[in-house]
Amino acid sequence: MISNSFALVGEYISMAWVSIISHKMRSFLTTLGIFIGVTTIITIWTTIQGLNNYVNDTLSEIGSSVVYVEKFPWVITGDFFKYRNRKNVTWNEYEAIQRYSTVADYVTPQVVSQKTIGYRENKFENIAVLGTTESFIETSSVLPSEGRFLTELDIRNRISVCVLGAELATRLFENTDPIGKRISIDGLKYRVIGVLERQGDFFGQSRDEYAVVPIGTFRNVFGPHRGMQIAVMTNNADAVDDMKEELRGILRKERKVKPDEEDDFAINEQTQLTSFYSSTTSTLYAIIIVIAAVSLLVGGIGITNIMLVSVTERTKEIGLRKAVGAKRINVLSQFLIESVAISSIGGTIGIAFGIIGGSIVLSFMQVDTGVSMSSIFVGFGFSALVGIISGFYPAFKASNMNPIDSLRYE
Amino acid sequence: MLIDIKNLYKVYDLGEVQVAALNGVDVSIAKNEYVAIMGPSGSGKSTLMNIIGCLDVPSDGEYILNNKRVSEMVDDELAEIRNKEIGFVFQTFNLLPRANALHNVELPLIYNGTTRAKRKEIAKDTLEKVGLGNRMHHKPNELSGGQRQRVAVARALVNNPSIILADEPTGNLDSKTGEEIMQLFEDLHKAGNTIILVTHEEDIARHSRRIIRLLDGKIVSDEATKN
Numbered sequence: 001m002i003s004n005s006f007a008l009v010g011e012y013i014s015m016a017w018v019s020i021i022s023h024k025m026r027s028f029l030t031t032l033g034i035f036i037g038v039t040t041i042i043t044i045w046t047t048i049q050g051l052n053n054y055v056n057d058t059l060s061e062i063g064s065s066v067v068y069v070e071k072f073p074w075v076i077t078g079d080f081f082k083y084r085n086r087k088n089v090t091w092n093e094y095e096a097i098q099r100y101s102t103v104a105d106y107v108t109p110q111v112v113s114q115k116t117i118g119y120r121e122n123k124f125e126n127i128a129v130l131g132t133t134e135s136f137i138e139t140s141s142v143l144p145s146e147g148r149f150l151t152e153l154d155i156r157n158r159i160s161v162c163v164l165g166a167e168l169a170t171r172l173f174e175n176t177d178p179i180g181k182r183i184s185i186d187g188l189k190y191r192v193i194g195v196l197e198r199q200g201d202f203f204g205q206s207r208d209e210y211a212v213v214p215i216g217t218f219r220n221v222f223g224p225h226r227g228m229q230i231a232v233m234t235n236n237a238d239a240v241d242d243m244k245e246e247l248r249g250i251l252r253k254e255r256k257v258k259p260d261e262e263d264d265f266a267i268n269e270q271t272q273l274t275s276f277y278s279s280t281t282s283t284l285y286a287i288i289i290v291i292a293a294v295s296l297l298v299g300g301i302g303i304t305n306i307m308l309v310s311v312t313e314r315t316k317e318i319g320l321r322k323a324v325g326a327k328r329i330n331v332l333s334q335f336l337i338e339s340v341a342i343s344s345i346g347g348t349i350g351i352a353f354g355i356i357g358g359s360i361v362l363s364f365m366q367v368d369t370g371v372s373m374s375s376i377f378v379g380f381g382f383s384a385l386v387g388i389i390s391g392f393y394p395a396f397k398a399s400n401m402n403p404i405d406s407l408r409y410e
Numbered sequence: 411m412l413i414d415i416k417n418l419y420k421v422y423d424l425g426e427v428q429v430a431a432l433n434g435v436d437v438s439i440a441k442n443e444y445v446a447i448m449g450p451s452g453s454g455k456s457t458l459m460n461i462i463g464c465l466d467v468p469s470d471g472e473y474i475l476n477n478k479r480v481s482e483m484v485d486d487e488l489a490e491i492r493n494k495e496i497g498f499v500f501q502t503f504n505l506l507p508r509a510n511a512l513h514n515v516e517l518p519l520i521y522n523g524t525t526r527a528k529r530k531e532i533a534k535d536t537l538e539k540v541g542l543g544n545r546m547h548h549k550p551n552e553l554s555g556g557q558r559q560r561v562a563v564a565r566a567l568v569n570n571p572s573i574i575l576a577d578e579p580t581g582n583l584d585s586k587t588g589e590e591i592m593q594l595f596e597d598l599h600k601a602g603n604t605i606i607l608v609t610h611e612e613d614i615a616r617h618s619r620r621i622i623r624l625l626d627g628k629i630v631s632d633e634a635t636k637n
């Protein structure tokens with residue numbers, strides 16, 4: 001019996017089709033609620049999925065076994081003012097970590113300032129100049145694509161050399177080879193020894209527009225009293241927590257934090273950003289669930305209503321089908337498939353509009369990412385579910401009609 | 411016997427009153443009989459037909475169709491019997507308005523799992539048999555009353571049923587068209603089909619071989635015609 005009605009699915013679909021096209025306007029209005037619901041859900045879904053891919057790709061570039069010692073935490077919750085009077089993180093802390101940490105394998109000091117950079121007639125203002133050491137390559141996991149990176153020798157001797165981000169190199173040198181050329185940073189000359197591999201944009205912001213110089217050189221030229229960020233990395237991914245504990249101890253001692261006082265520095269890591277991000281998207285998921293529930297209700301009630309009208313109108317047809325041998329399961333399936341078909345039409349158009357909508361939102365955010373196939377499953381799953389739930393009562397009613405009374409119905 | 415009915419009752423409970431539409435009917439009908447059921451309005455003709463056709467169940471009594479005790483069957487079992495054993499022709503044709511003649515005739519075959527191609531083939535043959543080979547793709551509203559009833563007859567025939575049941579099949583037709591439909595029944599009977607029809611009109615009943623007369627839910631006469 002079940003297999004028989006399974007073989008009839010094609011028949012039910014064509015019956016549904018006949019019924020839908022003979023009431024075009026009515027079917028359209030009925031499916032409108034589902035269309036709007038699915039469009040909204042898929043727009044948000046596509047956006048979230050796109051952001052997920054994008055953010056996860058980008059954040060995973062920050063190694064999970066690297067932590068950053070800084071003045072401020074990356075994600076600030078609550079009162080900002082309590083952070084304001086903190087002392088900068090300085091060279092002293094860097095040296096303390098270098099000296100006392102047993103877990104850290106690489107300790108990289110990083111100072112940044114916006115400067116004017118020029119090569120011949122090309123001049124660009126407000127370009128980030130980063131002073132750091134040779135271990136920057138390890139803690140930030142970028143490699144030079146041309147030339148070489150800073151070496152220990154460059155650092156120790158405070159040589160006036162620099163390594164360029166890929167985008168800055170292109171802007172300064174266009175098509176010529178930058179290696180060995182001399183550029184000026186705030187009027188002083190630096191020899192270009194390497195170009196870093198391209199990292200791409202993040203929300204429309206280039207991550208390749210900066211120059212790297214030896215930290216000693218930076219401190220000589222721009223002054224030593226700048227806030228610093230210290231990247232600390234361990235090769236043992238399991239030791240990150242131990243490393244953080246150890247760093248806290250070293251820093252509290254170095255910064256003379258009293259035992260009853262809170263830390264006056266932050267140890268930042270990638271998981272902070274990912275958990276901040278997922279708490280943001282979970283709000284969006286909650287919105288999806290609310291919209292899904294509301295449009296399920298509105299669209300579903302519309303479908304139930306129209307299917308009840310349709311069943312009543314077609315009482316005679318139901319009687320006839322039963323008279324020639326249709327069983328309850330046959331009538332039930334016919335009307336259930338009709339209601340799934342109606343909601344799937346709205347769903348299909350909704351999926352298309354939602355994917356377009358989501359892509360538009362993502363392009364406003366300057367996020368370029370492929371459309372996730374999961375939105376198609378979500379859209380179809382959702383509309384089929386609404387079709388089944390809202391069509392069930394009318395279909396059940398039809399299947400239980402008595403053949404004689406139905407045939408006699410005028 | 412094809413049909414064996416013993417002491418059959420159908421009582422409608424209308425709250426205050428109980429209407430006995432059938433009041434102890436005994437009747438047997440053999441294969442390849444051609445029977446007319448007659449009687450005044452309200453005498454129980456349609457009720458009897460519906461029970462014979464397994465559209466309805468008796469309140470009491472026994473009905474055996476083709477050695478199957480139909481009177482004790484439930485919904486879906488009855489549907490299967492209707493599909494296999496019964497072909498209905500109604501007074502008001504009861505065709506699906508949006509389907510063409512061919513599809514209307516195919517309908518019973520859908521529910522016994524005949525494949526699409528086979529269905530079309532059988533339905534075509536059957537429409538040709540009732541003389542509508544050239545109207546297969548017409549919708550009911552593009553056909554005359556007589557043609558519609560021929561489509562309905564083809565639909566009743568398409569499953570090779572044991573019995574063809576017709577409740578006032580000429581009731582909505584003019585006398586000339588009605589006569590043509592009766593000629594069609596005549597041919598079907600000659601081809602070996604069992605036919606039971608309900609009618610008011612003596613002229614129509616005369617086509618049959620046996621006339622059963624009902625009054626107040628009881629059989630009052632049951633005799634062969636002169637044919």
Ligand SMILES: Nc1ncnc2c1ncn2[C@@H]1O[C@H](COP(=O)(O)OP(=O)(O)OP(=O)(O)O)[C@@H](O)[C@H]1O
Pocket residue numbers: 422424429430431449450451452453454455456457458
């Ligand atoms: N569903 C029903 N509920 C209550 N009473 C019914 C029902 N169906 C039929 N009856 C009653 O049963 C009796 C027999 O009805 P039936 O339809 O069998 O008569 P009939 O002989 O076919 O009449 P007609 O020639 O007018 O078609 C009538 O009195 C009718 O009122």
Ligand SMILES: [Mg+2]
Pocket residue numbers: 455456457
């Ligand atoms: Mg009647």
